[in-house]
Amino acid sequence: MENKKLIEMAIEARDNSSYTPYSNFKVGAAVEMEDGSVYSGGNIEISSYSPTNCAERTAIFKAVSEGHREIKKIAIVSSGGETFPCGVCRQVIREFGKDVQIIIATTPEDYKVFTLEELLPHSFGPEDLGVKNV
Numbered sequence: 001m002e003n004k005k006l007i008e009m010a011i012e013a014r015d016n017s018s019y020t021p022y023s024n025f026k027v028g029a030a031v032e033m034e035d036g037s038v039y040s041g042g043n044i045e046i047s048s049y050s051p052t053n054c055a056e057r058t059a060i061f062k063a064v065s066e067g068h069r070e071i072k073k074i075a076i077v078s079s080g081g082e083t084f085p086c087g088v089c090r091q092v093i094r095e096f097g098k099d100v101q102i103i104i105a106t107t108p109e110d111y112k113v114f115t116l117e118e119l120l121p122h123s124f125g126p127e128d129l130g131v132k133n134v
């Protein structure tokens with residue numbers, strides 16, 4: 001899918017799917033999987049804070065629970081300007097893809113593209129435990 005369209009889906013998730021009563025910092029993500037299917041999601045905050053789920057993980061877990069295992073690209077937007085995935089989300093992206101484009105956007109026209117290798121160099125992943133995605 002075109003980057004612009006993927007970003008539009010992330011914006012839609014940010015605006016309509018996030019649950020952020022504590023920070024009011026809204027994040028949306030849209031992830032394109034190996035077969036071109038797309039899943040989106042927003043961040044979900046929990047009153048005791050630590051169970052909070054980032055938008056990236058919401059989108060990725062939706063895809064994985066529908067049987068997908070390989071991420072091609074992920075677009076991320078927030079209510080606070082350019083927002084990069086947290087360390088936990090970088091590792092979750094790594095679980096389901098090594099050759100991933102990470103699109104950090106503010107609008108469908110204004111975005112930067114990074115590789116996962118740039119954001120998580122020298123990573124540890126399934127192959128280090130002898131596992132290919134199953």
Ligand code: THU
Binds near residue numbers: 023027044086
């Ligand atoms: N958050 C995300 O959803 N994704 C990110 O990449 C950074 C942070 C969320 C978690 C929390 O709900 C809020 O943003 C403030 O940290």
